[in-house]
Amino acid sequence: MKRLVERSAEGLIKACGFASALTVLLIVFFLFKEGISFLNSSPVEDHHALFVHSGNPVTQLEEGQIKDLFDKKINHWKQLTDYGHPVVLLTANDLERLFTPEQLGNNLEYLSACVAHYIDTVPGTLAYFSERQLSLSPAIRIVPVPNISLWKFLSGRQWFPTAQPAAMMGTLPLILGTLLVSLLAILIALPLGLAAAIYLAEIADPRMRNILKPVIELLSGIPSVVYGFFGLVVIVPFIQNLFGLPVGETALAGSLLLAIMALPTIITVSEDAIRTCPIAVKEASLALGASHWQTIFRVILPYASSGITAAAILGIGRAVGETMAVLMVTGNAALMPTSLTQPVRTIPATIAAELGEASFGGLHFKALFALGCLLFLITLATNLLVERTTSKSRKS
Amino acid sequence: MRTKIEASNVHLHYGDFHALKGINMQIPERTVTALIGPSGCGKSSYLRLFNRMNDLIDGVRIDGKVLIDNTDIYSIPQSEVDRLRRKVGMVFQKPNPFPKTIFENVAYGLRVNGLKDKKVIGEQVEKALRQAALWEEVKDKLKKSAFELSGGQQQRLCIARAMAIEPSILLMDEPASALDPISTGKIEELIYELKSNFTIIIVTHNMQQASRVSDYTGFFLLGELIEFDETKKIFRNPEKQQTENYITGRFG
Amino acid sequence: MISFPKQVDREKRLHQAIAFWIARIISYSILLILFLILFFILKRGIGVINWEFLTAMPIDGMTKGGILPAIVGTLYLVLMSMIIAFPVGVLSGIYVNEYAKEGAIKQFVKMMTNNLAGVPSIVFGLFGMALFVNRLGFGASILAGSLTLALLALPLIIRTTEESLKAVDDTFRHASYALGASKLRTIRKVVLPIAFPNIITGLILGIGRVSGETAPILFTVAAYFLPKLPQSLFDQAMALPYHLYVISTSGTNIQASRPIAYGTAVILILIVLGMNLLANFVRSHYSRKVKMK
Numbered sequence: 001m002k003r004l005v006e007r008s009a010e011g012l013i014k015a016c017g018f019a020s021a022l023t024v025l026l027i028v029f030f031l032f033k034e035g036i037s038f039l040n041s042s043p044v045e046d047h048h049a050l051f052v053h054s055g056n057p058v059t060q061l062e063e064g065q066i067k068d069l070f071d072k073k074i075n076h077w078k079q080l081t082d083y084g085h086p087v088v089l090l091t092a093n094d095l096e097r098l099f100t101p102e103q104l105g106n107n108l109e110y111l112s113a114c115v116a117h118y119i120d121t122v123p124g125t126l127a128y129f130s131e132r133q134l135s136l137s138p139a140i141r142i143v144p145v146p147n148i149s150l151w152k153f154l155s156g157r158q159w160f161p162t163a164q165p166a167a168m169m170g171t172l173p174l175i176l177g178t179l180l181v182s183l184l185a186i187l188i189a190l191p192l193g194l195a196a197a198i199y200l201a202e203i204a205d206p207r208m209r210n211i212l213k214p215v216i217e218l219l220s221g222i223p224s225v226v227y228g229f230f231g232l233v234v235i236v237p238f239i240q241n242l243f244g245l246p247v248g249e250t251a252l253a254g255s256l257l258l259a260i261m262a263l264p265t266i267i268t269v270s271e272d273a274i275r276t277c278p279i280a281v282k283e284a285s286l287a288l289g290a291s292h293w294q295t296i297f298r299v300i301l302p303y304a305s306s307g308i309t310a311a312a313i314l315g316i317g318r319a320v321g322e323t324m325a326v327l328m329v330t331g332n333a334a335l336m337p338t339s340l341t342q343p344v345r346t347i348p349a350t351i352a353a354e355l356g357e358a359s360f361g362g363l364h365f366k367a368l369f370a371l372g373c374l375l376f377l378i379t380l381a382t383n384l385l386v387e388r389t390t391s392k393s394r395k396s
Numbered sequence: 397m398r399t400k401i402e403a404s405n406v407h408l409h410y411g412d413f414h415a416l417k418g419i420n421m422q423i424p425e426r427t428v429t430a431l432i433g434p435s436g437c438g439k440s441s442y443l444r445l446f447n448r449m450n451d452l453i454d455g456v457r458i459d460g461k462v463l464i465d466n467t468d469i470y471s472i473p474q475s476e477v478d479r480l481r482r483k484v485g486m487v488f489q490k491p492n493p494f495p496k497t498i499f500e501n502v503a504y505g506l507r508v509n510g511l512k513d514k515k516v517i518g519e520q521v522e523k524a525l526r527q528a529a530l531w532e533e534v535k536d537k538l539k540k541s542a543f544e545l546s547g548g549q550q551q552r553l554c555i556a557r558a559m560a561i562e563p564s565i566l567l568m569d570e571p572a573s574a575l576d577p578i579s580t581g582k583i584e585e586l587i588y589e590l591k592s593n594f595t596i597i598i599v600t601h602n603m604q605q606a607s608r609v610s611d612y613t614g615f616f617l618l619g620e621l622i623e624f625d626e627t628k629k630i631f632r633n634p635e636k637q638q639t640e641n642y643i644t645g646r647f648g
Numbered sequence: 649m650i651s652f653p654k655q656v657d658r659e660k661r662l663h664q665a666i667a668f669w670i671a672r673i674i675s676y677s678i679l680l681i682l683f684l685i686l687f688f689i690l691k692r693g694i695g696v697i698n699w700e701f702l703t704a705m706p707i708d709g710m711t712k713g714g715i716l717p718a719i720v721g722t723l724y725l726v727l728m729s730m731i732i733a734f735p736v737g738v739l740s741g742i743y744v745n746e747y748a749k750e751g752a753i754k755q756f757v758k759m760m761t762n763n764l765a766g767v768p769s770i771v772f773g774l775f776g777m778a779l780f781v782n783r784l785g786f787g788a789s790i791l792a793g794s795l796t797l798a799l800l801a802l803p804l805i806i807r808t809t810e811e812s813l814k815a816v817d818d819t820f821r822h823a824s825y826a827l828g829a830s831k832l833r834t835i836r837k838v839v840l841p842i843a844f845p846n847i848i849t850g851l852i853l854g855i856g857r858v859s860g861e862t863a864p865i866l867f868t869v870a871a872y873f874l875p876k877l878p879q880s881l882f883d884q885a886m887a888l889p890y891h892l893y894v895i896s897t898s899g900t901n902i903q904a905s906r907p908i909a910y911g912t913a914v915i916l917i918l919i920v921l922g923m924n925l926l927a928n929f930v931r932s933h934y935s936r937k938v939k940m941k
Binding site: 006009012014016017018019020021022023025026030033034195196199200203204212214215217218219221223225226228229230233263267290292293294296297317320321324328348355356360368369372376379380387 | 660661663664667668670671672674675677678679681682685688689735736737739740742743744746747748756757759760761762763764766767768769770771772773774775777778779782783799802806830831832833853856857859860861862863866867889890892893896897906909913916917920921923924928
């Protein structure tokens with residue numbers, strides 16, 4: 001009996017260990033299941049299609065062209081193909097204006113005929129309807145819209161996930177925005193954090209160290225939403241006034257805030273790295289007449305370089321994944337970042353801001369999961385990189 | 397022979413621990429002095445007095461006089477400690493090269509002390525590597541990391557590193573304890589040759605080594621210098637019973 | 649005979665003094681930044697906090713009244729997520745440190761938990777939505793939110809458990825084995841009691857972490873405005889961090905709800921501060937006890 005209890009207890013311990021280990025795989029599975037199905041689906045809403053006159057030679061329309069057509073930036077088919085008619089848009093909204101209820105029928109049973117007739121008389125028509133409502137006739141045909149490819153997802157410059165009729169899922173502005181904000185944050189935080197780490201490890205007397213260490217621990221414990229709030233009420237107005245901007249929610253505000261948030265990680269990891277330098281090596285430098293500072297700069301820092309690199313990578317990884325603080329202070333404009341004093345939108349902020357509005361299982365929803373996959377892969381890569389740099393330093 | 401180093405009534409405390417108890421010793425120029433004794437007897441602490449390495453440890457207190465070239469090195473201002481350390485080189489127990497190239501390891505002492513002339517540095521590095529009998533082995537890979545050398549080579553590199561700034565005294569803290577017998581032999585040969593230019597003090601656990609390389613030997617026990625004399629005398633005919641016991645291996 | 653520049657030692661001292669002062673000033677500035685953040689928020693928020701603030705429902709578009717539902721929601725979330733994460737995390741920690749043999753499996757488990765610690769919190773939110781909210785059909789609920797937060801806290805608890813177990817000297821284990829105790833009994837009666845205070849530290853830090861997380865609860869539980877307390881695990885709930893986010897960025901009247909925002913931020917800071925102090929207290933209290941032995 002006792003043996004049985006012990007066996008089952010040990011079984012439970014093992015099960016928990018494996019369950020914890022498998023969590024990551026579970027996350028990967030669900031993330032990628034939703035995210036990958038997004039690729040190779042059509043950017044046009046399910047069961048909807050674009051219709052044109054049979055004589056229209058246009059072979060296919062890209063999301064960008066569709067958007068330009070519906071935004072009236074392209075108003076003549078000449079701009080796209082060899083077809084000498086001006087573009088006339090026709091959607092469900094136009095029906096009331098063009099046809100009487102009698103013409104359409106009570107249950108829109110004559111819709112197909114009406115639209116076909118319209119297209120036949122106006123050869124430049126571009127119509128957007130549900131395929132269920134509109135049956136094909138010799139006068140009209142569907143224009144194919146190419147599916148979303150991985151390349152388009154990564155390199156597209158426009159993010160209009162809810163655009164009608166065709167969503168635009170280019171994540172390049174989001175990727176660049178994320179990298180810009182994170183890298184600048186680390187660029188600010190690394191020298192400061194390194195200086196503090198040097199101070200803690202080599203210069204500070206134990207009393208000062210005992211004050212600073214808990215403070216840094218506390219700094220890392222403050223919730224990111226509180227940082228975000230602080231950024232919103234202090235950093236954002238400060239930047240707005242400093243540069244005389246219309247809005248203070250900018251990439252720079254995000255970077256400054258992320259820099260503060262990245263400091264504890266960078267300080268702690270660099271300090272540990274600095275402490276790995278053997279005392280004998282330090283003494284060898286001093287014994288050659290080098291000053292303490294020369295010893296730090298020329299011997300201890302090179303010794304700790306891989307650890308410091310790890311700290312920087314780790315900091316970037318955290319910054320890339322940081323959501324709330326960035327969401328609150330960067331202004332969230334999904335534009336290609338061109339300057340630091342411009343609003344910018346990061347990947348996690350996009351997910352946080354849009355997932356609530358995306359309908360479950362829809363294209364937008366899946367796109368956000370694909371963004372989640374991207375984020376996961378970036379942080380996984382930084383983690384592996386950190387592991388590699390630290391294990392390399394352990395070897396030497 | 398001129399007296400290079402003189403310790404008179406030196407006491408050293410680490411906090412409450414009395415590590416050296418009134419040491420007196422005179423070391424002549426261009427000789428090799430071996431310091432022997434069981435672990436914890438204070439010989440390493442004593443060695444580290446001469447380049448003020450003990451200063452780095454918190455709560456250390458030093459009394460008495462340590463004269464090098466007739467200057468009390470504990471009465472000089474802090475700003476002259478660097479100059480003292482240029483004059484007194486040190487080689488440590490384990491090879492401890494810097495994470496730099498072979499060349500930069502040797503050039504380090506020159507650079508940190510303000511030498512910028514590339515030609516002078518190059519010459520000086522070669523000279524030091526030759527003195528340390530390492531030049532032939534490394535001359536084609538000066539740009540390689542020092543960690544690529546074998547343990548024995550690394551230790552000779554550390555000796556070259558210490559010699560590059562032309563000290564007149566070389567302190568060696570068990571320099572061969574981490575090495576294999578062949579490397580140890582090379583180091584001993586080296587010490588013998590270096591004697592013509594340097595005053596060398598070497599801490600060692602190895603009796604044979606002490607008798608092979610040194611002119612003078614000091615035996616330490618529990619923080620006291622029990623006996624200090626010519627090596628021949630210490631090993632053949634020591635005055636004190638404790639010394640004899642230690643040397644013959646009959647010690648506790 | 650080489651000769652070194654005469655001024656070199658003085659120059660070295662000067663460079664050192666400059667470098668050290670820069671490092672010192674930067675370190676003090678970091679200290680200052682923290683105090684600035686704390687002071688700025690505490691100064692504006694501490695006056696807001698009174699009995700009504702803590703016990704009343706939000707009214708007038710969350711510009712007046714209290715934050716009771718958010719406090720209760722966060723309490724529920726912390727409690728539930730810890731009930732889930734603490735036992736699983738401690739058992740996993742025991743597995744990693746005491747049972748897993750050196751080699752592939754241990755490496756795998758360690759690597760996985762390490763990676764779990766690096767997963768951004770918003771990804772936990774996505775996962776929680778996909779699995780708990782949709783696949784398992786819990787909907788946006790305290791249960792789904794707690795499970796998501798539990799996953800987030802898991803690596804922290806595993807790591808602290810593992811480290812506190814590692815800190816227990818092997819002699820204790822050997823002594824117990826020598827008396828004929830089984831492995832499990834040794835862990836239960838000898839190892840765990842010694843490691844316990846440190847494991848509790850992990851729990852406390854986990855509470856601090858979980859109570860401040862926003863991204864994982866955005867889609868799994870958090871309600872924008874819900875003027876009643878949750879009745880069951882399947883209810884949505886308000887939560888402090890989400891509340892702060894909402895009223896500072898997208899409330900009906902952001903300026904009018906600023907005092908509430910400051911007050912909420914103060915509560916969040918106090919929780920973290922309190923948890924940190926508590927963890928430090930447990931740690932130091934314990935280490936003093938060990939010294940006395």
